[in-house]
Amino acid sequence: MKILDAFPRLLLGACALALPLAGLCAPPSKTQQIERGRYLVTIGGCNDCHTPGYGASGGKVPEKEWLTGDTLGYSGPWGTTYATNLRRLVAGMSEQQWLAMAQHQPMRPPMPWPALRAMSARDLAAVYHFIRWLGPRGGDAPPYLPPGTAPRGPAAVFPAPPGS
Template identity: 55%
Template sequence: MKRFTQAILTAALCSSLPALADATDAVARGRYLVEVADCNGCHTAGFAESGGAVPEADRLTGMNVGFSGPWGVSYPANLRLSAAGMSERDWLARARAGGLPPMPWPALKAMSDTDLRAIYAYLRALGPAGVAAPGALPPGAPIPTAHFVFVPQPPTRVASAAGKH
């Protein structure tokens, strides 16, 4: 009987290994996609300024530095809290719904469901951390935080080299 129980337990354990490997692969794929899509560039405070030298444990927690333009002001979300607070199905729907600039929503919409699920798996593996980013502001509203201004400027006049004496 002891051998039979061991055989059953071994079979059960081995049958769950592919699922475990799939989950591990999804997290690794999600980490890769986050890196190549430069999600940390906006969604991790201090990432750009430090040349990416932010510990993984502190990444993707959003920023309170806004992006201001004709749409109003938008803030990079805390993706870890977002993923922790929604199901995978809701995550896919949110990614497909789009939102405010400068988030590259068309690029996100072009990702496969498999890629979006991998990003979700990675964010869930990181776990919730930090606080929610400020909510978006409508055009003309006072901006209580530091912000980048995305408003096209007219070209500056440059003297031509041929015209100089």
């Protein structure tokens, strides 16, 4: 009798852990996707670069200000990059475009693109839905500057690796 009592829990556990990967369970609700996306953005460190003042404030930036891009440059042998306003970027993309970009588009340092590409399509979709839920806000980050071009404004400078 105890095995029969435990069966519903075992089935729910299998659905939560394994069956979604096989497409056999209902997809997550919009609310679940947004919550999962919020969690992934938070633990993935997206705010560290894409939210102005996040690191300096110890993460005490209101969520309504998250992911609006930054004017702090990251300068190194690759040139100078600026963290994109993800909210404006995603506002103009379909989920499929976001997945293609996140999984295949080359990105410049210091973007941790190997970690982004290692995320499952389901997790990337959750990030997409969270950013869409936040809605567009803010302006565009400054454009990329090629090597040898001085950064505009403040920049974190990464020296070339020794021997390069």
